[in-house]
Amino acid sequence: MTGQKDQPKVVIVPCSGIGKTYGTVSREAAYDITEDLRPDDTQLVALSMLVLGNESARSAIAGNPAITIDGCKLACASKMVKESGGRVAQEIAVLDVYRRYKQFKPQGIAELNEGGQKLAQALAEEIAVTIDSLVSEKKGGQNG
Amino acid sequence: MPEYLETRVDKFTFKVATDRLYNAEGIWAKVEGKLVRVGLSDFVQQRSGDVAFAEVKPAGVVVTFNDEVAVIETIKVNFSLGSPVTGKVVEVNPTMSTMPEAINQDPYESGWLAVIEATDWELDQSRLLKPQAYFEKMKLEAEQEVKKG
Numbered sequence: 001m002t003g004q005k006d007q008p009k010v011v012i013v014p015c016s017g018i019g020k021t022y023g024t025v026s027r028e029a030a031y032d033i034t035e036d037l038r039p040d041d042t043q044l045v046a047l048s049m050l051v052l053g054n055e056s057a058r059s060a061i062a063g064n065p066a067i068t069i070d071g072c073k074l075a076c077a078s079k080m081v082k083e084s085g086g087r088v089a090q091e092i093a094v095l096d097v098y099r100r101y102k103q104f105k106p107q108g109i110a111e112l113n114e115g116g117q118k119l120a121q122a123l124a125e126e127i128a129v130t131i132d133s134l135v136s137e138k139k140g141g142q143n144g
Numbered sequence: 145m146p147e148y149l150e151t152r153v154d155k156f157t158f159k160v161a162t163d164r165l166y167n168a169e170g171i172w173a174k175v176e177g178k179l180v181r182v183g184l185s186d187f188v189q190q191r192s193g194d195v196a197f198a199e200v201k202p203a204g205v206v207v208t209f210n211d212e213v214a215v216i217e218t219i220k221v222n223f224s225l226g227s228p229v230t231g232k233v234v235e236v237n238p239t240m241s242t243m244p245e246a247i248n249q250d251p252y253e254s255g256w257l258a259v260i261e262a263t264d265w266e267l268d269q270s271r272l273l274k275p276q277a278y279f280e281k282m283k284l285e286a287e288q289e290v291k292k293g
Contacts, residue, residue: 020219021219022219072193072194072219073194073245073248095194095196095219095245098196099196099197102197
């Protein structure tokens with residue numbers, strides 16, 4: 001039986017920076033991926049749950065590759081996944097993505113402006129490509 | 145490697161290189177023969193946040209004292225930098241177009257912005273702050289920022 005439980009998952013861990021525009025972009029991108037673009041292949045794990053040592057969050061990152069989305073150079077999401085024993089398949093900094101999409105200037109905190117929403121979408125679409133590659137690797141590994 | 149004056153305010157450590165002069169906004173000017181290299185102080189780069197883009201006036205442009213020499217966009221703010229020297233821009237740090245985060249990583253060395261051929265350095269330097277004077281000003285500003293929260 002190949003139910004939902006056996007489906008290869010990629011864990012998405014966004015920045016938890018509240019009150020920071022780039023943190024909000026990271027979370028919006030994470031919602032786009034896990035709710036719309038690749039809901040069957042991904043699992044959203046809140047950084048705060050890892051910080052608190054939540055067993056379910058730790059177990060998700062222990063058994064699956066993680067993609068971290070950091071809102072600033074402190075890179076809390078990437079650091080926390082590594083410290084929790086997870087494998088970071090890709091570290092993404094929102095600022096690096098913004099440098100490639102200068103036309104999408106993010107503003108706003110609780111609610112992003114249009115530029116911020118477009119930047120989050122662009123980021124989500126880039127991450128979706130990585131997810132496809134990770135899932136196909138994982139499926140290949142399971143079948144081989 | 146320059147020597148530094150250093151202070152800690154709250155959880156932040158700020159350095160002021162002692163081998164150059166500063167304008168009131170924290171733009172440094174380091175004389176190198178007839179040329180003057182310019183960049184941002186450590187305090188300004190820390191207060192402004194991670195740099196996304198740095199647009200520096202291209203080589204050949206003439207700038208006057210306090211006129212815009214660069215525009216910086218960070219994750220927090222966009223701001224214009226007034227030139228600490230009058231003269232012609234003769235070199236722009238090529239790193240600024242590819243890796244402007246050098247400003248955050250190394251503001252006094254590899255994060256420099258431009259080199260300007262000064263037309264009247266004697267006059268310009270008389271209008272700039274010595275490292276100790278800028279250090280005291282910066283420390284006061286940093287303490288005020290911390291109080292504001």
